[in-house]
Every structure is written in structure tokens, then in C-alpha cells.
Amino acid sequence: MTLSSKRIRMILGFMAFNVIGCIFLRLSLSTHNSPQKIQIPTRFWQKPSLSGTFWNQQQQRLDFIHNPNFNTILASPSELPDWLHDSKLKSDVCKPNLRVQRQIADYNLLPKHFQDFLLYSDCTSYPMLINQPTICEDAPFLLLVVKTLVPHFERRQAIRETWGQVGVVANRTVTTVFLLGSAMPEDNHPNLTDLLKYEAEMHRDILQWDYRDTFFNLTLKDILFLDWYSSFCPNSQFVLKGDDDVFVNTPQIIEFLDRLLPHKIPDLFTGDVITNAGPHRDKKLKYFVPESYFVGSYPPYAGGGGVLYSGQVALKLQEVSKKVVIYPIDDVYTGMCLKKLGLVPEKHSGFRMFDIEAKYKDNPCIYRTLMIVHSRTPQQIKHIWRWIVHPELHCQ
Ligand SMILES: *[C@@H]1O[C@H](CO)[C@@H](O)[C@H](O)[C@H]1NC(C)=O
Ligand SMILES: *[C@@H]1O[C@H](CO)[C@@H](O)[C@H](O)[C@H]1NC(C)=O
Ligand SMILES: *[C@@H]1O[C@H](CO)[C@@H](O)[C@H](O)[C@H]1NC(C)=O
Numbered sequence: 001m002t003l004s005s006k007r008i009r010m011i012l013g014f015m016a017f018n019v020i021g022c023i024f025l026r027l028s029l030s031t032h033n034s035p036q037k038i039q040i041p042t043r044f045w046q047k048p049s050l051s052g053t054f055w056n057q058q059q060q061r062l063d064f065i066h067n068p069n070f071n072t073i074l075a076s077p078s079e080l081p082d083w084l085h086d087s088k089l090k091s092d093v094c095k096p097n098l099r100v101q102r103q104i105a106d107y108n109l110l111p112k113h114f115q116d117f118l119l120y121s122d123c124t125s126y127p128m129l130i131n132q133p134t135i136c137e138d139a140p141f142l143l144l145v146v147k148t149l150v151p152h153f154e155r156r157q158a159i160r161e162t163w164g165q166v167g168v169v170a171n172r173t174v175t176t177v178f179l180l181g182s183a184m185p186e187d188n189h190p191n192l193t194d195l196l197k198y199e200a201e202m203h204r205d206i207l208q209w210d211y212r213d214t215f216f217n218l219t220l221k222d223i224l225f226l227d228w229y230s231s232f233c234p235n236s237q238f239v240l241k242g243d244d245d246v247f248v249n250t251p252q253i254i255e256f257l258d259r260l261l262p263h264k265i266p267d268l269f270t271g272d273v274i275t276n277a278g279p280h281r282d283k284k285l286k287y288f289v290p291e292s293y294f295v296g297s298y299p300p301y302a303g304g305g306g307v308l309y310s311g312q313v314a315l316k317l318q319e320v321s322k323k324v325v326i327y328p329i330d331d332v333y334t335g336m337c338l339k340k341l342g343l344v345p346e347k348h349s350g351f352r353m354f355d356i357e358a359k360y361k362d363n364p365c366i367y368r369t370l371m372i373v374h375s376r377t378p379q380q381i382k383h384i385w386r387w388i389v390h391p392e393l394h395c396q
Contacts, residue, residue: 143175145179269302308348
């Protein structure tokens with residue numbers, strides 16, 4: 001096809017779109033007084049204004065690109081007009097996106113880690129350094145997924161010896177994987193490459209990707225995990241994803257899932273759900289997000305320290321993550337993805353991301369009823385686990 005006929009096809013497409021849009025609008029207006037409200041779609045055929053904030057504007061573009069009607073008109077990304085060009089569709093090796101320096105008014109005033117995030121936020125694919133391609137050969141009932149860092153060997157070991165034990169737990173199969181990026185020399189990390197390699201050979205539960213493992217790259221870690229999941233573990237029934245400083249009562253989780261199972265809830269997503277939250281605007285806070293990047297409130301989301309979801313939800317999240325612009329705070333991002341899927345995370349009182357009352361901290365029976373507690377040291381994890389599995393402890 002010649003360039004000009006391509007153009008014509010595109011222009012015709014846009015015209016058809018405007019017409020459809022007008023019909024839609026008319027329909028909505030004419031039914032204004034009827035009890036069943038028809039939602040007026042956002043005006044996706046319009047060029048988004050450049051004064052918007054970065055995330056919101058990028059999301060508008062993605063919504064446009066992924067609009068099913070639009071897709072049939074513009075079949076390939078190369079036919080997209082310039083202002084719609086979305087780097088998520090390109091599969092180049094990752095280069096910093098220097099345009100953000102112009103696109104974000106106060107770029108130079110932002111904290112360094114936020115600038116780093118912005119420069120590389122288009123890069124959502126990195127090579128794996130260590131994989132366990134056959135770990136889910138026999139699809140596990142529950143896949144335990146632990147976000148950890150290279151130097152945290154002691155935490156991983158405590159988890160392996162306690163709540164992350166693989167094999168049959170409460171008559172269900174459990175598999176554990178640890179998610180790691182790289183500890184970069186530019187962040188002054190000592191070189192533990194050989195040690196990690198040894199650990200991976202020894203335990204065969206390490207997944208490592210070649211990117212800089214930092215707080216603002218946790219969403220990236222999540223996206224990489226979901227991609228891995230859909231390739232290497234798509235048949236596990238449930239996923240529990242948590243930090244390496246939480247205590248998980250694995251038998252209790254399995255009991256909970258066993259109770260749910262007869263009711264068949266494919267869209268399970270539960271945890272310590274936070275509602276009515278929004279971005280922090282204080283630059284000194286860890287969770288600071290500038291107004292030039294995002295405005296709006298957060299959808300309900302489950303604290304990233306520990307969440308439980310079904311395998312089906314994991315696959316849906318993987319797909320929808322291509323349609324939601326990356327956000328530096330991983331649990332908020334997952335909330336955004338759920339919202340896009342039309343799902344709502346469910347709060348469960350057994351997920352205690354803000355710990356339990358001090359007076360109960362040494363009460364063994366409390367831990368029997370909980371699902372996850374944050375935060376605990378490796379020594380505490382070992383200690384609490386003995387309470388969980390102790391056959392002679394009777395709680396009522
Ligand atoms: C254990 O699980 C298997 C299959 O998952 C089931 O057939 C069996 O009845 C279970 N046993 C007990 C004691 O629950
Ligand atoms: C870290 O050590 C490994 C193995 O000794 C070596 O291959 C690698 O180049 C080192 N990395 C850096 C960044 O120095
Ligand atoms: C995320 O990882 C990439 C790839 O290693 C790196 O270039 C970027 O600086 C990291 N972002 C943050 C916020 O650390």
C-alpha cells in the first residue's frame with residue numbers, strides 16, 4: 001500500500017470515528033431522562049491536551065490505542081499518528097526516554113529516583129539472568145511468590161525453612177519462587193553474583209532479571225513476574241505474593257482456599273485493602289508522586305506486602321498490564337489494573353500489613369488465625385512457625 005492511500009484510509013477511519021462518536025452522544029442525550037443511565041464515553045477521538053499530567057495523558061493514549069473500534073481501523077502501530085505513538089508497542093532495547101525531561105515541567109526539581117523512574121518507565125521487558133523454567137511442571141495448587149533483594153539471603157532461607165516450604169502442605173502442593181533484580185555496582189552493592197548463583201543451583205527457586213532492583217522498580221518486578229507466570233506457571237490455581245519480611249500462615253491460607261473452592265470464584269483477589277487513598281505530595285516521603293505526573297485518587301488496592309489471588313486473575317493482570325501505564329508504586333498499579341478489569345480487591349481481616357496490637361505479638365494462638373503479618377525478622381519467622389506447626393498447642 002502506498003503512503004497516500006494509507007493516509008486516506010486513516011483519515012476515513014477518523015471521520016467514521018467522529019460520526020460514531022456523535023451518534024453515541026446523541027443516544028446518550030436522548031435517553032437522558034430515562035432511569036437507565038447510558039454512560040457517555042470519554043471523547044477518545046480528540047487529541048489529548050498537552051497541558052495534562054504525564055500519567056493521565058499517557059493513559060489516555062493507551063485507552064485510545066486499545067479501543068477495539070479504533071484497532072480495526074488502524075491495524076498496525078506504524079499507522080498511528082505521531083501524537084499517539086506509544087513506545088510500549090515498540091520492542092527496541094531499552095534506552096532512556098529523554099523526551100520526559102521536556103514533557104514534565106518540573107522534571108529537574110524531582111527527586112533523583114523519580115527521574116530514574118521516568119527515564120526508564122517505557123522499559124518493561126528485561127532479560128532473565130536466572131530462570132527455573134520447569135518449576136511448575138506439575139502445576140502447584142499454591143504458588144508462593146516472594147519479592148526479595150540479592151543481599152537478603154537470610155530472609156529467603158528463613159522462608160524456605162518455614163512458611164515457604166515446598167511440597168505438600170495441608171494436602172495441597174506448594175511451590176515457592178523468589179523474585180530478584182540486580183544489585184548494581186553504581187548503587188554501591190558488593191558483588192554477590194557467585195553467591196546467588198550457588199544459592200540458585202542449590203535451591204532452584206530463584207528468578208532473577210537484569211534490571212536495577214530499587215523501590216521504584218517494584219512495579220517493573222511485578223510486570224516481569226506476571227509475564228513469567230503466563231509463560232512458565234499458567235496452570236497454578238492460586239498465587240500468594242508477598243515481601244520477604246512477612247510471616248505467612250501457609251496452612252491457614254490453604255484452609256481458606258479449600259473452603260472457597262466449592263464456590264468457584266475465579267476472580268479472587270484479596271488482601272489488606274486500602275480505599276480512598278491518593279498520591280503523597282511531600283517530596284521527602286518515600287511514596288511521593290508529583291502533580292505533574294499523576295492527578296486523581298487511587299482505586300482500592302491491597303497493600304503489596306501480601307496479596308492472594310487466583311491463577312486466572314494473574315493471567316488477566318498480565319494481559320491488562322499492557323493497557324495500563326506503569327505507576328511507580330506497585331500495589332497502587334495493581335489496583336489500577338484490577339479497576340481496568342472491572343474487579344475490586346476484597347479486604348480480608350487476616351492480612352495484617354500494619355501488624356497486630358503489641359499485646360498480641362507474643363500470643364501463639366493469634367498467629368493460628370491470621371493469614372499474613374508484616375513485618376517480622378528471620379528469627380521471628382522461625383519462632384512463630386514453631387507455634388503454627390506445634391501439634392500440642394491447643395487454641396480455642
Ligand atoms: C488430599 O487431596 C486429594 C486430591 O487433592 C484428595 O483426593 C484427598 O481426599 C485429600 N485427602 C484429605 C485427607 O483431605
Ligand atoms: C561480579 O562477579 C562475577 C563473577 O565473579 C563477574 O563475572 C562479574 O563481572 C562481576 N560483576 C561486576 C559488575 O563486577
Ligand atoms: C529501573 O531499572 C532500570 C534498568 O536497570 C534502570 O535503568 C532504572 O534506573 C531503574 N529505575 C529506578 C527508579 O531505579
